[in-house]
Amino acid sequence: xxxxxxxxxxxxxxxxxxxxxxxxxxxxxxTNIGLPVPQGFTITTEACTQYYExxxxxxxxxxxxxxxxxxxxxxxGKKFGDKENPLLVSVRSGARASMPGMMDTILNxxxxxxxxxxxxxxxxxxxxxxxxYRRFIQMYSDVVMEVGKKYFEELIDEMKEKKGVKxxxxxxxxxxxxxxxxxKAEYKAKIGNDFPDDPKEQLMGAIKAVFRSWDxxxxxxxxxxxxxxxxxxxxxxxxxxxxxxxxDDCGTGVAxxxxxxxxxxxxxxxxxxxxxxxxxxxxVRTPMPISQMAETFPEAFEQFKNVCKTLEDHYRDMQxxxxxxxxRKLYMLQTRNGKRTAQAALKIACxxxxxxxxxxxxxxxxxxxxxLDTLLxxxxxxxxxxxxxxxxxxxxxxxxxxxxKIVFTADDAVEWAERGEKVVLVRLETSPEDITGMxxxxxxxxxxxGMTSHAAVVARGMGECCVSGCGDxxxxxxNKKFELGGKTYVEGDYIxxxxxxxxxxxxxxxTVDAQIAxxxxxxxxxxxKYRKLKVRTNAxxxxxxxxxxxxxxxxxxxxxxEHMFFEADRIAAFREMICSDTVEQREAALAKIxxxxxxxxxxxxxxxxxxxxxxxxxxPPLHEFVPTEEADIKALADAQGKSVEDIKALIDSLHEFxxxxxxxxxxxxxxxxxxxxxxxxxxxxAAINVQKKHPDWTVKPEIMIPLVGDVKxxxxxxxxVVETADAVIAEAGADLKYEVGTMIEIPxxxxxxxxxxxxxxxxxxxxxxxTQMTYGFSRDDAGKFLGAYYDKKIFENxxxxxxxxxxxxxxxxxxxxxxxxxxxxxxxxxCGEHGGDPTSVEFCHKIGLDYVSCSPFRVPIARLAAxxxxxxxxx
Numbered sequence: 106x107x108x109x110x111x112x113x114x115x116x117x118x119x120x121x122x123x124x125x126x127x128x129x130x131x132x133x134x135x136t137n138i139g140l141p142v143p144q145g146f147t148i149t150t151e152a153c154t155q156y157y158e159x160x161x162x163x164x165x166x167x168x169x170x171x172x173x174x175x176x177x178x179x180x181x182g183k184k185f186g187d188k189e190n191p192l193l194v195s196v197r198s199g200a201r202a203s204m205p206g207m208m209d210t211i212l213n214x215x216x217x218x219x220x221x222x223x224x225x226x227x228x229x230x231x232x233x234x235x236x237x238y239r240r241f242i243q244m245y246s247d248v249v250m251e252v253g254k255k256y257f258e259e260l261i262d263e264m265k266e267k268k269g270v271k272x273x274x275x276x277x278x279x280x281x282x283x284x285x286x287x288x289k290a291e292y293k294a295k296i297g298n299d300f301p302d303d304p305k306e307q308l309m310g311a312i313k314a315v316f317r318s319w320d321x322x323x324x325x326x327x328x329x330x331x332x333x334x335x336x337x338x339x340x341x342x343x344x345x346x347x348x349x350x351x352x353d354d355c356g357t358g359v360a361x362x363x364x365x366x367x368x369x370x371x372x373x374x375x376x377x378x379x380x381x382x383x384x385x386x387x388x389v390r391t392p393m394p395i396s397q398m399a400e401t402f403p404e405a406f407e408q409f410k411n412v413c414k415t416l417e418d419h420y421r422d423m424q425x426x427x428x429x430x431x432x433r434k435l436y437m438l439q440t441r442n443g444k445r446t447a448q449a450a451l452k453i454a455c456x457x458x459x460x461x462x463x464x465x466x467x468x469x470x471x472x473x474x475x476x477l478d479t480l481l482x483x484x485x486x487x488x489x490x491x492x493x494x495x496x497x498x499x500x501x502x503x504x505x506x507x508x509x510k511i512v513f514t515a516d517d518a519v520e521w522a523e524r525g526e527k528v529v530l531v532r533l534e535t536s537p538e539d540i541t542g543m544x545x546x547x548x549x550x551x552x553x554x555g556m557t558s559h560a561a562v563v564a565r566g567m568g569e570c571c572v573s574g575c576g577d578x579x580x581x582x583x584n585k586k587f588e589l590g591g592k593t594y595v596e597g598d599y600i601x602x603x604x605x606x607x608x609x610x611x612x613x614x615x616t617v618d619a620q621i622a623x624x625x626x627x628x629x630x631x632x633x634k635y636r637k638l639k640v641r642t643n644a645x646x647x648x649x650x651x652x653x654x655x656x657x658x659x660x661x662x663x664x665x666x667e668h669m670f671f672e673a674d675r676i677a678a679f680r681e682m683i684c685s686d687t688v689e690q691r692e693a694a695l696a697k698i699x700x701x702x703x704x705x706x707x708x709x710x711x712x713x714x715x716x717x718x719x720x721x722x723x724x725p726p727l728h729e730f731v732p733t734e735e736a737d738i739k740a741l742a743d744a745q746g747k748s749v750e751d752i753k754a755l756i757d758s759l760h761e762f763x764x765x766x767x768x769x770x771x772x773x774x775x776x777x778x779x780x781x782x783x784x785x786x787x788x789x790x791a792a793i794n795v796q797k798k799h800p801d802w803t804v805k806p807e808i809m810i811p812l813v814g815d816v817k818x819x820x821x822x823x824x825x826v827v828e829t830a831d832a833v834i835a836e837a838g839a840d841l842k843y844e845v846g847t848m849i850e851i852p853x854x855x856x857x858x859x860x861x862x863x864x865x866x867x868x869x870x871x872x873x874x875x876t877q878m879t880y881g882f883s884r885d886d887a888g889k890f891l892g893a894y895y896d897k898k899i900f901e902n903x904x905x906x907x908x909x910x911x912x913x914x915x916x917x918x919x920x921x922x923x924x925x926x927x928x929x930x931x932x933x934x935x936c937g938e939h940g941g942d943p944t945s946v947e948f949c950h951k952i953g954l955d956y957v958s959c960s961p962f963r964v965p966i967a968r969l970a971a972x973x974x975x976x977x978x979x980x
Contacts, residue, residue: 110152110166111173113180114144114344119420124149126340128199131440138419140412140437144180145194145344146173148312150201153338156316162309170312173343174305181345185304191220192304193237193346195438196311198318200339203441204327205562209248209318211311212381213241213346217302221285225278233351235281240381242288242300245307249314252295260287274379308343315341323540329895329902330544330567332944347429347436350381356402356430357382360395362413363423365445365565366504366605368452372396372413374426375555382427382438391574392555405435416440421462422471423453446504446565447476451624465631466976472628474943474969480625481656481962485603486615493601493610496590499550499575501607502561506616507548507570508601511594513585515542522546529600531587533580535560543569548602550609552578552587570604629657629965632972638949639956640967641717643936645669650712653961657968660717661709662869662958663809663936666784667725669705670698676730677744683727684745684755688779695783702784706791706806715802719869719936719958721809721848722784722822726769728759765874765883770812770848774822781822785829793839807844809869814851816860823864848936850874855916862924862931869958870917872937872945876904879913905938908945918952934958943970950974 117125117133125133129147136142152166162170178184183192193215216238225234246252261273264280276284289300301307318324319339328335349357359382360374374395377384384392399406409428412435416424425443429436445453454468463471485506509527512518515538518530522545530546532539534553543549543563548570551560555574564571579588585596592611594600601610641662642653650661670679675698682694709718732738742752761767774781788806796804808826813819823845834841846867849855852875858868877884884905894900908914917935924931934956939945941963949957950971959967 107165108151109169110149110155111146111169112149113146113173113176114142117147122201123337124151124340126150126199126201126342127203127441128197128439129340129342130201132342132344134419135416135437135440138415140415141435142437143345143347145177145342147199148341148343150338150340153316153319153340154336156313157320157338162313162316167309170309171305174308177343177345183345185215185308186217186220188219188223191215191223193220193224194308195342195344195346196308196315197342197344198315198339199342200319200333201337202331202333203444204324204331204333205444205559209315209321210383211241211244211248211314212383213237214245214307214311215304216241217304219302220304228351230351231278232281233348235278235285236350237348239281239285239288240383242285242292244383245300245311246288246292246295248318249310250292250296252292256291256295257288260284260291312341312343315339323538325895326540326544332902332907334901335898344438347431347438348381349377349429349431350379351431353379354402354430354433355379356398357384357428358392358395358398358430359425359427360409360413361423361425361443362417363443363445363449363453365423365425365443365449366501368423368445368449368456370456372410382429391553391576402430402433405430405433408435412437418462421457421467423449444562444565447472447478447480448504448624450476451480451628455624455627466635466979469628469631469635469969469972470976472969474946474966474973477625477965477969478962481619481965484617484619485601486617489614490603493612493614495608496592496611497575497577497609499572499607499609500555500561501603501605502555502558502573503549503564503569503571504605505548505570506601506603506614507546508599508613508616509547510597511600512542512546512596513582515539515545517596518542518545529602531578531580531600532560533582534558535563543567548572548604550575550578550600550602552576552580564604570602572602572604572607572609575607575609625965629968632969633657634972635975636968636971637975638946638954638967638971639934640964640971641719641934641936641956641958642961642964643940643958644709644961647708647712649961650709653964654712654714654716656961656964658716658961658964660719660956660958661713662719662934662940662956664709664718664720665724666702666720667723667729669702670723670730675701679730680732680741681745682780683730683759684741684747684752691777692779692783695779699783699787702787703791703794706788707795710791710795710804710806715799715804717805717807719807719809719846719867719934720784720788721811722771723773723780724770724811726759726761726764726767727773728756728761728764731756731759765877765885771810771818771822772812774810774825775818778822778825781825782829785826786833789830789833789841789843790837792843793834793837793841796839796841805842805844807846807867809846809848809867811848811871812850812874813847813861814853816857816864819847819861819864848874849917849920850878852879852916855920858920858923859927862928865924865928865931867931868920868924868933870920870933870935870937870954872908872913872917872935872939873905875916875937876909876913879909879916880904907942908939908948910948914948914952921953932956941967943973946970947974947977950978 114133114136119134122130125147183190185192196211221234221238225231243257247254292300349355356378358376364373375392376398377392423443424440426440427438450472454471457463458468509529512528521528529548531550551573561573599613601614639659641660642658643663644650645668678697685691742749792804792806810822844866846865848871849868850871932955936958940957941959
């Protein structure tokens, strides 16, 4: 059978997300459960994929769309372009993952001057008819033909000025008719052709535009941030129009069944009388709270409340809905699981369990681990906040605290942030084009728009602080300044915003770290109950280790010892070691460092309270430790009794063309075994001391040899370690167990893992280097050209941020399969940056790792992702 590319809403259901996209699947589901949905059809995601393969809409798909237009005309009893009963539709995108504001929508499609005259006469409402037409021309020009919105906004502003009115709704039918004419003239001037009158031509243009928008820059940025593959494509929904702008007995709204900022169980939302959906979402007019709808549209409001209950019970989750009231009658335009802040996500998940709607496992699976990040981020210091007086207030649209210098454009936000400045982006309203600036800023403040405006929804998704709809701001974007609370603020002035209360402060307010408690603690308890992977942390200091323990880490998976060498009193001794000419001189210099290393390790063991600690021996090349400033070189020469020329010659000799593949890791220990001896002695002596102090703990150090590529390297360094360790233990008369393992970070180590496993107690995958070596990319330089790879769809995301499961992942899996049969006691972990990335954690669970290790603040993310992987597998 030929592939089917179109489905009526009555032919689909909620389980067809992959084919119909989220919006199409939910419109079909709402139709199935008998809710008032304006009918239409969905063009599938496969048609979008085909569009990109064919470089356009094929004849086969075109024919099927035409067939479905006829079916839609039969269902609605209306016809495209008809003089008696014209059909008007909206054309909307709908990917299978929610991407608010990232792709394009067109309303009122099917209008031309003849149809406008028809609907004006039939409805007796010429103002509404011409308002629909001017909106359609504006949207179609912007979305389909890429003529910027601003040209049309300027014409509207001129018209309002000429008529002496402030609001669009104060323009009458004649004004709007005149505007429609001006818009068409503008279109012809920019495009060179007349504005299309044929509804079918309009529809094909709109469908292509939605498919095109899947590949627009803002959608690509959003997809990369949210792990949405390009190959998924977007569906297109063609739906008959319901009109919220026909007069005062009409309106449009967006609502949530629970508060998306706090999770509180109450209807939240906004409503605009005599408006279309885009007016609420675009934040062009600041709407009224949904509760006021009860006074203006009591019957429709009652019906809406019942629909909310039906939808929440049906989906067993908080719903985000768009609806229209036309002549007091309610129409549902969409529902989806609502975007929410991390705080709200935790509360909603716990409440749904308490209400008997979800199991603990389902509650754990509902939460996006990446969102937890925001809960671990700073809030304003309560004392400083009490002392501060707000200069204004907007809507607390996305919680958190942000403080920084004011910038007025997305480009400036990016540029200033790259210079290391903390900035707050202040805009009249944000549009989807601003996404890169929104990401670069600490927070976002807008003059217009409500809780459901683009700025609010996107900021909540990114976990970024946002205050929207502060109408008291007198904005002068052109001159980069605004007035608020009687004072003028210019670019570069400091401002602080509170995304929870909506308060705005004209000063710097200090922030404090967040706490894990309440619902967060509860969800984490459930996550720990179901996960199989252990979660450790990468930590080099007792403070980091303590923080990670607070956040639930079960050990240290990576302690980088070189970070301990850089303090002033140690770097001098280490440089002395580098400058030494004989083994004896090197040993004398290292002897000065040993007691310092030992006290570092003692502090780490104390912080970990008997949990495992993996200590990686010296890894970076020696040139990283030598001085670069003239004065420091002179000081080193004097200390060593050598000439400046000698020291400079030594420094030059340490320079390598490719230091990341040079003299580093285990190669240093092969050349200078005395470094490994010193580090082993420090590790073991520290462990003996701490074990003595805490006889109830099990202190069992794990010594990790980095950058092994050949089993003989490991055997050589391991012999040095074991001889040193055993001698120290015997001398102390102690009974201490320790392990010696290696990092798998060179492809050859993965390929010969069976040989290596016979000589290692554990493997730890250093995926930062393993990715670098497997791709042949330098991770310090790849950023310069990866942008081109994203644009050309060669890569969908940064392989250093998200584990490459096909290549690097295959090496990991191979190493485990080769290693475990040789050494059944071999335990395996990962300690690259990927250890805290949710999709990478899921992969680690799948291939059978014992633990993941990540930076302290990512520990809760890894705990939750590990639980979700186990729950998904059990399903």
